[in-house]
Amino acid sequence: MSPLDRLKAWLTGAPDEDAKASKPDPVLAASAALMAEIMRADGTFDARERAVLLEHLMSQGGADATVAQALLGEAEAAAEAAHDLFQFTALINAHCDASARVEIVERLWGVAFADGQLDHHESHMVKRIADLLYVRHSDYIAAKQRARERVLGA
Secondary structure: OOHHHHHHHHHHOOOOOOOOOOOOOHHHHHHHHHHHHHHHHOOOOOHHHHHHHHHHHHHHHOOOHHHHHHHHHHHHHHHHHOOOOHHHHHHHHHHOOHHHHHHHHHHHHHHHHOOOOOOHHHHHHHHHHHHHOOOOHHHHHHHHHHHHHHHHOO
């Protein structure tokens, strides 16, 4: 089964004989794929961005390091293979309220700021995702400011 098929199985809850017994929450898998998109946006793969995403998977998903690493690999492969963002944002919209969607946008900003600089491609991608998640502009800006203060201390 391809990485994209495995992530789709996690997203839809379909059985996957190759998957580990402890599967991640589908919303967590979708948000991980979106964070992987942010990591890819500037064309560089920074270890600090991957570390932020791994920490998110372990803290939010309750995954141990092995499961988090596996999900990160699936998320990166799914982001690479995805033709659009809708498959991920539609799932999040169906299962999350407005405050949870704002929290996801804040985490996206956290990944974007993790390497110490904000590339305009990352900024554009976060804006596109926030729009697809129906996050109000004021919440989008507040999430960006909170993430910048948390990550950069500025």
